[in-house]
Amino acid sequence: MKFTLSWLKNHLDTTASVAEVCAALNKIGLEVEAVEDKATALAAFTIARVIEAKQHPNADRLRVCMVDTGAGEPVQVVCGAPNARTGMKSVFSPPGTYIPGKDITLGKGVIRGVESNGMLCSSAELELSNDHDGIIDLPDDAPVGMAYAAWAGLDDPVIEIAVTPNRADALGVHGIARDLAAAGLGTCKDINVKPVKSTEPCPVSVSLAFDAHDRHLCPSFGLRLIRGVRNGPSPGWVQARLRAIGLRPINALVDVTNFMTFAVNRPLHVFDADKVHGNLVVRRAKAGESIVALDGKTYQLGDDHVVIVDDNGVESLAGVMGGQSSGCDENTVNVLVESALWDPLTVARTGRALGINSDARYRFERGVDPDFCLPGLDLATQMIVELCGGEPTQFVLAGETPDTSRFIDFPWSEVQRLTGLVLPVPEMKLALVELGFHVSGSGDNVRVSPPSWRGDIEGKADLVEEIVRIAGLDRVAAIPFPRLVDEVPKPVLTVLQKRTRLAKRTLATRGLVEAVTWSFIAHDEATHFGGGKAALRLANPIAADLSDMRPSLLPGLIRAAQRNADRGFGDVALFEVGQVFLGDGEDDQRMSAAALRRGAARASGTGRHWDGAAREIGALDAKEDALALLSSLGVATGGLQIVPGGPDWMHPGRSATLQFGPKGVIGAFGEIHPRTLKLLDVKGPLVAFELHLDGLPLPKAKPTKMKPKLRLAEFQPVTRDLAFVVDAGVAAGEMARLAAQADRALIADVAVFDIYEGDKVEAGKKSVALAVTLQPTEKTMTDAEIEAVAGKVVAEMVKRFGASLRG
C-alpha cells in the first residue's frame, strides 16, 4: 500500500515529519517498506533563467549559456540541448550535484575549450520521465532560485507500507490516518459524506440471482446512474496522487474509482450506462461464458466465479475486474456507479484462478468495511459530480448491509495477563475509542464493540493486541523467565536425539563430510531404492526430478558424490544423517544414517601418498564406518550378524545385511550395484552403508551408573598362531567367531592375521591364519594344556569348515 504524505495529511491533522510518521507506522504494525522523497533527492536542483544562449565557438551542437540561478553572479554553462535558448526558464544543478538519471556526480569542466560550471537538466536526468530530448522548459512565472521539486509539487514523499492480511482497514489512507491518530500523531479528520439527494429513481435495476446457500457471495449491491457527465482527464492533483503511487491516470471516471480505492478503501466499478443493455443481474458464471476484461485479456469463466451480467452477457467479474465492453471512456456521458460487497473467498479464488491481481481483488479478498458500501457510493457520486458534473439519480440497493455488530466482554487485566504490561485504564480505553471501538460499562470488566471495518477482531486477545500496539511494544519490559524448578537443568534429549547428533560427530571424525540433500528425489530413483509409492509422490513437485519422498539417503549422496567428481574432486567421502520415508503414516518416517566413499577416500587417508600406493575404497571400508558408528553409539554388537548380500542396490557379492536376528535388520553395507550406478548415471566404484538409528537396540536401563567390577587376570595371556587351509568361499570371520567358542573359558580373543590365496595353496583354496589368545584364570598354563586348547580349535575348524592345519 502506497500513499503520499500530503494525501495522508488530507485525513490526518498533524505536524509530524516523514521520519516521525514512518517511526509511528512501524510502531503500530504498519511496516514501512520504502520511502521515496523526491524533495530530498532533488534538493540541489533549482529553477534558473537562461540570460543568454550563444553558439559554442568550437562545436556546432553546443551552446554557451549564461544562467541566472538566483544566487549571485550569472553562471556559465555549456549545454547540448537543442531547445536551450535565451530567456527560457529551466532547471539548474551546480557542480557537486548527484544526477540520478545519469548516476554521476557533476564536476566543473571545460567542454571544447569553454568552461562549464553546472548543468541545465532534462526530465530524464532527474529521473522524472524518459524525456531526454531537451532541457526542462518551465513557464515564465516559475520563480528563479526556488527548489524545482517544491515548485513542481514533487516534494510529497511517497510512503509504502506492508499491510498484514488482518488489517484490511489499513488499505486506505483514511484507515492509516485513524491508526496514526490513535497512536498520538494527530487528529483523524472525519470523511464528510453527505447523502446524495435526488428525486429521480435509478432506471437500471439490480437483482441478485443466487440460491439461498449462495447469498453470501454478494450480500449487497448498490448502484446509481449519473447523467450528463463530461469525462476527460482528471484534474492535475488527482493525476499527481495516482502517479505518485504508481497508477496511470486514465480518465476522470476511472480515476475516481482508483482514488476512492486508495483514499477510503472503497473499490468501485463504473459502467458506461449507454453500453449496458437492460438491467443488471449478479449471479454465478456459467461454464462456457467468458469476458474481455479492462486489461484487454479474455478470461474463460465457470461457476466458481461471480459475474455481473446484462442482456448482452457478462459485463464485469465481480470484485476483481470490470469488462471492456461497458467500460468508461472520454465519450461516456451517462455512468452507472457500482458499490458492492463480495465474498472474500470467492474473489480470492477467482483472482488466483484467472491470474488477475487487481487493487479491487486485493481489498475484497481481505474484507472491506460493509457499513461503508453505501456511503462510499455517495462519496464517489459527490466526487464525480465535482469533477465531471452530471445529475445523479437515487441509488438502488440489492441485498442488504450485513449486520456485523458484536461485542466482547473484556477485563482490562487481560492486557497485563498476556503481555506483562501494566497500563492505566483510561489510556487503554482511549486507544480503543480512537480506533473506532465502542467501550461500554466501567470498572474492571467492560463490553467492547469493534467497528464495522475491523472484521478481524474476534476476542480478548485481539483487543490486547490493539491496545499494546498503540501503546507501543517497546513499553513491554523483558521479564526474566524463571525455571520451572530451581535446580540444575535435567537432560532433555531422547535416546534417538542423542544418537542422531553423536552419529554426525562420529562419522565426521572418520573423515566424512556431512551433506544435507533434498528430502525428495526422482521417481525412478525412489522406486529403485525401494520407494516410489503413490502415497509419497508429490502432486506438485518443484521439479520433475524432485517428485518422490526419499526411501534412502543413498541416491542423494551418490548424486552429490558424482557432482563433486565432475568438479575434479573424485576422492570424496560424504555422509548424511536425516529422515527417510517408508510410507505416509506418521510412524513411517525413519532417522537414517548413511556414508558414501568414492575413489581413494579411505578413513586412514585420501588419495595417493608417498607412504604407499593409493588403494581404492572397498566394501569393507563401509563396514568399518558402520561398525565404528555402532560402537560410538554404545550399541552392543555381540549379537550383530553380518549376512552376505545387501539390498538390491548393492553388489550381491560385495555387500551384507547388518542384523540382530532375521527380524532385526538395521541396515547394510557394501559396494553400490553397477546397475544402480548406471541408473543414476554415475561412475563407481562407490561403497556405502546405511542404517536406521531408530531401529537400533536401546541401551538397558540400569539402576545406577556403576560400571561392572574390573577383574584383572593374574596370569599372562599366551598366543598361538594357527594357519588353516579351507575352501576359498569359507567366511574367515565365521572361522574366527567359532574358533573363539572352542573353549569359552580360556580363549579371550581370535584375530584373523593373514589371508593368502595363491601358488602356495591348492587352487580354490585359501589359507586363513588365526591368532588365538588364551587367558588363563587359575594358573599359568603348561605347554600341554595350551596344546590341548589349540587342539580343540583345530578340531572345530576341521569339523565346521573342512579345514586342514597348514604345516
Added chain:
Amino acid sequence: MTDLSTLERDTLAAIAAAPDEAALEAVRIAALGKAGAISGLLKMLGAMTPDERKEQGPLINGLRDRVTAALSKARECLADAALNARLASERIDVSLPVRESPEARGRLHPISQVIDEITAIFGDMGFSIAEGPDVETDDLNFTKLNFPEGHPAREMHDTFFFAPDKDGKRKLLRTHTSPVQVRTMLANKPPMRVICPGRTYRCDSDQTHTPMFHQVEGLVIDKGSNLGHLKWILQEFCKSFFEVPDVKMRFRPSFFPFTEPSVEVDIQCSRKGGELRFGEGEDWLEILGCGMVHPNVLRNVGIDPDVYQGFAWGMGIDRIAMLKYGMPDLRPFFEADVRWLQHYGFRPLDFPTLAGGLSG
C-alpha cells in the same frame, strides 16, 4: 712398590687407549681376569702375614677398585660414542607430509552445528526438543493452527501436497514446524516448554528461498508466561547465540494466524565492510516472528485459553546460520559441494556447550 704404581699406570693407560669394547675386555681380562695381574696380586694377599696384608691389602684393593671404575667409565664412554655414531647415521626427512587425520578432514554441516548450538541454549533453559513427521495432515499443519479456509498457504502454489487418498484427504509436506507444537499440546498437559527444530518445505525456489529449509520454533504453555517473558527469552537467546555482550531488538506488531498478539522481531546490526555485526550499527534486520498463542489454537487442542496461556516463536535455522557465520547464499546449503562444506562446515569435535562457548 713401584710394581703396583707401574701396573696401575699401564693398566689405566691401556683402558684409556682401548678403541672398542673388545680391546677394553682384553684389558679387563689382563688385569682382573682369572689370570689377570691384579687378580694375581689379590690371590697373593691370602699368603701374606697379617702385617703385610694390612699394608698391601688396601693398596691392592684400591688398585682393583680404581681399575674397575676406570673400566666401567670407559665402557660408558664407548657406549655413548657408539650410540652417537648410530644416531648420526639415523636420519629421517621430517619434512615429509603425513596423512591428514580423519578428524581434520571430516566436517559437520552448519545446520547440524547450529541446531546443537540452539539445543545447548534452550536445553539450559529447561526446554526439551520435540519432533514430528515431515509428511503432515492438513488438520495439524493448518486447521488446528487457526489458518482460515481459503488461506493462500493452503493452495498448491505455496504448499507441497500429495495425491488425495480414497476419502479425498490429501497429506502435505509441513510448511513450518508448528504442527509439532500442536502435537506437543495434544500429547501433554501444561506446563510445557519445547523447541521444535526440523525440516520444512514450501513451493519456492529463488536466490533466498529453497523448496526445503529448516526452522526452529519454541513453545511455552503455562498459567503465567507473557510477552515480557518472551522478550527476555529472545534477547537472551540472541545474545547467547550470536555470542555478543548485548543486542538491541525491535518488536513490531504483526500478524500470524496462530498467535495473538503477533510480533515480528528485528535485531540491530551494522554492515561495515560487508561484515554483519550485531549489537551495534544503524540497520535493522528481521530475524523472527512470535506472539502469544492464539486462543483458538489453544481451544483446538483442548486447552482452556482463560486458564492457560503461552507464547511461541519461530525462525529459520539456515537463516540464522547465514547471519552468524556469513554464508552469502542459501542454495549451496543443499548442494553438497565439498569445497563449501569444508569451508563453512565445523570440525567434528567442536561440540557447542554453554560452559565452553558455542563456537571454537
